[in-house]
Amino acid sequence: MNNQKLVKIGVIGAGNIGGVHVREFQKLPDWCEITTITDASLPLAEKRAAEFSIPHVAGTPEELIGSANVDAVIVAVPNQYHAPLAIQALEAGKHVLLEKPMGLNSESARLILEASRRSERTLMVAHQMxxxxxxxxxxxxxxxxxxxxxxxxxxxxxxxxxxxxxxxxxxxxxxxxxxxxxxxxxxxxxxxxxxxxxxxxxxxxxxxxxxxxxxxxxxxxxxxxxxxxxxxxxxxxxxxxxxxxxxxxxxxxxxxxxxxxxxxxxxxxxxxxxxxxxxxxxxxxxxxxxxxxxxxxxxxxxxxxxxRLRMSRHFLECIRDGKEPLTSALTGFTNxxxxxxxxxxxxxxxxxxxxxxx
Incomplete structure (x- = not known):
């Protein structure tokens, strides 16, 4: 990654999709490291942490988002939680990779879009296709x-x-x-x-x-x-x-x-x-x-x-270079x-x- 510092990633959601994201980002050790994971079911988060050698399990999403050991947050939870967690992460100065759909509806998607513009952080929707x-x-x-x-x-x-x-x-x-x-x-x-x-x-x-x-x-x-x-x-x-x-x-x-x-x-x-x-x-x-x-x-x-590996690398490139993701907040809002x-x-x-x- 051209001697750039590693992006420290926290994962909210330890289910199947969260596990997929962890596996792909861990294929890019010169770009990033998964430092923290959490889930509504802490036993599941602890299981994933052991499975993928993730050093820290946060007790709540708020703890993960507030961690100084997290630069970027992957949001892989049910749709109704996308907007609250993405907005909270953006307002805390974190970059966000958000599972699809961007919002529960266009109203919540608009709130995410506005938060991403205010934050000047990377917000990318995970449309791997x-x-x-x-x-x-x-x-x-x-x-x-x-x-x-x-x-x-x-x-x-x-x-x-x-x-x-x-x-x-x-x-x-x-x-x-x-x-x-x-x-x-x-x-x-x-x-x-x-x-x-x-x-x-x-x-x-x-x-x-x-x-x-x-x-x-x-x-x-x-x-x-x-x-x-x-x-x-x-x-x-x-x-x-x-x-x-x-x-x-x-x-x-x-x-x-x-x-x-x-x-x-x-x-x-x-x-x-x-x-x-x-x-x-x-x-x-x-x-x-x-x-x-x-x-x-x-x-x-x-x-x-x-x-998924190409998508993960693109997310990290956008963070590094400050460029707009291919699947930006605006594309997510449009959908x-x-x-x-x-x-x-x-x-x-x-x-x-x-x-x-x-």
């Missing part, structure tokens, strides 16, 4: 103009039987902010907008459905169900998003649906000079030569360090703004205009 090798290659072709003007795109992720943690925070609107739309749909929205060249969304029309969860059907293997809990979120969402430049994006996601699906995320970009598709880790560039359709397959390199509009459109049955909400 932007760092996957194939989307990166497609994005490079888009930037070079190989696709021309992208006038429409389609993206989505259909899980046939994948409702996570029925009755837990995953399926409670007040704690998660929504169902598959805010859980996996936010990934596809973020990546699609990125690959389209980051156009500004100006209007949204959408619909959400809850046909499986309330009947305790479509249950997946992720998380432990709480049958005494609540399911008040959607299990499928569909939306059309229009951009300032006239381009459009359709978004379809589900946790549960009767559909022939391979359970993989997909994106299709349609441009004036060419197109691109991404599904199941493989991509295609599509164009026409000599009046004949032509496709080029795009695969990730055999020796690929992985998207939340669109998601809120989809839910609102579903409730009202009307198109939602975004011009005055920025």
């Amino acid at each position: 932007r760092w996957e090798a194939v989307p990166m290659a497609i994005h490079e072709q888009m930037k070079r103009g190989e696709l021309g003007r992208i006038y429409t795109a389609k993206t989505g992720w259909f899980r046939r039987k994948g409702i996570p943690g029925w009755g837990t925070w995953f399926t409670r609107m007040d704690q998660s902010g929504g169902g598959p739309l805010i859980d996996i749909g936010v990934h596809m929205l973020d990546l699609a907008l990125h690959l389209m060249g980051s156009p500004k969304p100006v209007s949204v029309y959408g619909a959400t459905y809850a046909e499986f969860g309330p009947k305790r059907r479509g249950i997946g293997t992720w998380g432990k169900p709480d049958w005494s809990g609540v399911y008040d979120v959607e299990d499928l969402a569909s939306a059309m998003i229009k951009m300032e430049d006239g381009s459009t994006l359709t978004l379809d996601v589900s946790w549960a649906v009767h559909m022939d699906t391979d359970n993989t995320p997909f994106i299709h970009l349609m441009g004036t000079e060419g197109g691109a598709s991404y599904r199941g880790g493989e991509g295609k560039l599509l164009t026409e030569k000599f009046d004949q359709p032509l496709e080029t397959v795009v695969r990730k390199p055999q020796e690929d360090e992985g998207e 939340n703004l669109v998601l809120d509009a989809i839910y609102e459109s579903s409730r009202t049955g009307r198109e939602v205009r975004l011009e005055e909400r920025w």
